[in-house]
Amino acid sequence: MLSIRSLTGLALSAILLVTMSGCGPSPGAEYAVKTLEITHRIPGSVQGWGMVLDPWFKGGQVNLEDLARTKTMGNESMKQIRDAVYAVEVPSDPKAKEFAELVQGYCDWQVETFIGTLNEVSELAEQENPASLPTLQKASALLQPLEDAEQEWVKKINAQAKKLGLQVK
Secondary structure, three states, X not given: OOOOHHHHOOOOHHHOOEEEOOOOOXXXXXXXXXXXXXXXXXXXXXXXXXXXXXXXXXXXXXXXXXXXXXXXXXXXXXXXXXXXXXXXXXXXXXXXXXXXXXXXXXXXXXXXXXXXXXXXXXXHHHHOOOOOHHHHHHHHHHHHHHHHHHHHHXXXXXXXXXXXXXXXX
16 A cells, blocks of 8 residues: 555655766756755655554554644645746746756645645545544545656656756655
């Protein structure tokens, strides 16, 4: 059964180590590094959900006050990350613009889909605490597509970062 904890380390895990290659970084590469540095905060934005809901996924009860606080902080944190990515000036280079569209789209997906789903799971926990097996299965079914989608986003972002001259490890 999938839990939120399995998702907390996944966000952009494949692009956390980015190094410049060549003589000097292009404006597009500099843009990519700046935005990737901002997106490194994404796992921390969802980490609270994993810690708070972990007992619930193991058949125990979730502390509803902690869950409410985590939801508020996680939602706000993710929106701040998205806003920070959008605030970075995009160079006129077509590859940089393509990267910008991709990383901004990823941040939008994080806010609208990823966080939206975590909020749905949180609502399940609020409604049924502790959860029955069918509720846990429903929560896991909500989370599973996120992991697959996250991996796809990471692949696309890595590929585009390489086009900008970055070496992705």
